[in-house]
Amino acid sequence: MKKLGWNDHFEKHFAALQLTDLVPARVSRVDRGIFHVIHEHGQCVVKVTGKFQHGANSKFEFPSVGDWVALELETEELPGRIHALLPRKTxxxxxxxxxxxxxxxxxxxxxxxxxxxxxxxxxxxxxxxxxxxxxxxxxxxxxxxxxxxxxxxxxxxxxxxxxxxxxxxxxxxxxxxxxxxxxxxxxxxxxxxxxxxxxxxxxxxxxxxxxxxxxxxxxxxxxxxxxxxxxxxxxxxxxxxxxxxxxxxxTPGIRELGMWTAAEGLQTSFEDIEKLAEDCRFRDCKHTHEPGCAIKNAIAIGTLSEARMTNYTDMLEEVKQAGEKKARIAKRAERRTRKTK
Ligand SMILES: Nc1nc2c(ncn2[C@@H]2O[C@H](COP(=O)(O)OP(=O)(O)OP(=O)(O)O)[C@@H](O)[C@H]2O)c(=O)[nH]1
Ligand SMILES: [Mg+2]
Ligand SMILES: [Zn+2]
Missing domain, CATH: 3.40.50.300 (P-loop containing nucleotide triphosphate hydrolases)
Structure with missing residues (x-):
C-alpha cells in the first residue's frame, strides 16, 4: 500500500467513512467513465455506483488519476464498483x-x-x-x-x-x-x-x-x-x-489553459503584484489611470514587467467571468426547480 502512495491522511479519511466490505484503491487510469484501479491484492477495471453517479454535481467530483476511492471488490456474480471518493490532499x-x-x-x-x-x-x-x-x-x-x-x-x-x-x-x-x-x-x-x-x-x-x-x-x-x-x-x-x-x-499535453476560480492560486503565483498593490494610494486602485499607483510606478521603473501584469489581469478577469457564468447557471437551475415544484 505504501508503494501505491497510501498514508495516514487517507487512512484517517477511509476509516471515517465507516464503510464495511470496501477496500481502498487508487485510480491509475481513466478512460471515459471507466476507471482502472489498483488495490492491495490486485487491480481491476470498474465503474462508479449509480448512487455515486447521481450524487455527483460536477466532473470535479468524479475520480481522476491519482485519486483514492472506496472500492467494492468484484464477486463471482457482480463486477467491482467505486462507492466513494476519498478527500483529495492535492x-x-x-x-x-x-x-x-x-x-x-x-x-x-x-x-x-x-x-x-x-x-x-x-x-x-x-x-x-x-x-x-x-x-x-x-x-x-x-x-x-x-x-x-x-x-x-x-x-x-x-x-x-x-x-x-x-x-x-x-x-x-x-x-x-x-x-x-x-x-x-x-x-x-x-x-x-x-x-x-x-x-x-x-x-x-x-x-x-x-x-x-x-x-x-x-x-x-x-x-x-x-x-x-x-x-x-x-x-x-x-x-x-x-x-x-x-x-x-x-498526461496529455494541455491544448488551451483555462483557469478555474483559482483566486487563491493567483495570490501565491503573483505574490509580488499583490504585495505591490498594497502600496497603491487608493484601496480600490484598478492600476490604470489612478495617481499614486505602485504598480504603474513599478512598470515605469522596470521592476515589474508589463507582460506579467497583463497576464495577471487577464487571469483575474477569466476567474471573474467563470464565477459569474457559474452563478448564472446556478440561478437558472434554481428557477427551473422552483417552477417544477
Ligand atoms: N532535442 C530534444 N528532443 C526531445 C527531448 N525530449 C523529448 N524530445 C522529443 O520531443 C518530441 C515529443 O516528445 P513526447 O515525449 O512525445 O512529448 P509529450 O510531452 O509527451 O507530448 P504529448 O503526449 O503530445 O503531450 C519527441 O520527438 C522527442 O524525441 C530533448 O531533451 N531534446
Ligand atoms: Mg506524451
Ligand atoms: Zn494601483
Missing part, C-alpha cells in the same frame, strides 16, 4: 475548454507537479505563470523542468527569466534526449511519492517517462519543426510505477 485542475463552468481534474494526490516546458520554440513565461497558478490552487508543490537544453543556446538567460517569475520554485534545465540533469528528479520519486508531468504537447513528457522506465512504454512523436508544437500523442492520463518505487503520472 489536485491539479483546469477549466474545460468546451465548457468553462466545468472544472476538470488533471490529476489528484500528487506530491510534486512537474511543470515541463521546452527550451525550444515552446518556451513561454506567461504559460509557466498559468501552470504555477494551477499548482498553487490545488496545494500541489510545483517544480519546473526546462527540457531540451540540448537545443538551447541561451540557457542562462532563459533560466533567469523563469527565476524572476518563480523565485521560490525549484527550476531544473534537463535534456531527456541526452539524459543531462535527470538525477535531479530522484528526490521527488522515492518510494510511494507521486509526481505528475504536465505541460504543452511535444515538450517531452512521455519521453521522460520512457527514459525513467528504461523501456519505450509510452508512445512518443516528433514535434512540428516550424513552431515546436507537439501532435497530441498521449490521449489519456496514466500512472506509471518506476523501478525505484516512485510513481509518475503522464
Amino acid at each position: 489536485w491539479l485542475s483546469r477549466k474545460l475548454p468546451s465548457d468553462e463552468t466545468q472544472e476538470q481534474t488533471i490529476a489528484a494526490n500528487v506530491d510534486t507537479a512537474l511543470i515541463m516546458c521546452g527550451l525550444d520554440g515552446d518556451f513561454n513565461i506567461r504559460r509557466i505563470e498559468r501552470y504555477l497558478t494551477i499548482c498553487h490552487n490545488g496545494n500541489t508543490q510545483p517544480v519546473i523542468l526546462l527540457n531540451k537544453m540540448d537545443l538551447c543556446t541561451d540557457l542562462q538567460s532563459k533560466v533567469s527569466e523563469v527565476q524572476a517569475i518563480a523565485p521560490k520554485v525549484a527550476i531544473y534545465p534537463i535534456s531527456v534526449e541526452t539524459q543531462q540533469g535527470l538525477e535531479v528528479l530522484l528526490p521527488y520519486l522515492t518510494l510511494g511519492q507521486t509526481a505528475a508531468l504536465f505541460g504543452s504537447s511535444g515538450v517531452g513528457k512521455s519521453s521522460l517517462v520512457n527514459t525513467l522506465l528504461g523501456t519505450q512504454k509510452m508512445l512518443v512523436q516528433p514535434v512540428r519543426e516550424s513552431d515546436s508544437h507537439g501532435r497530441h500523442t498521449t490521449r489519456h492520463r496514466e500512472m506509471i510505477f518506476l523501478p525505484n518505487g516512485g510513481i509518475i503520472i503522464d
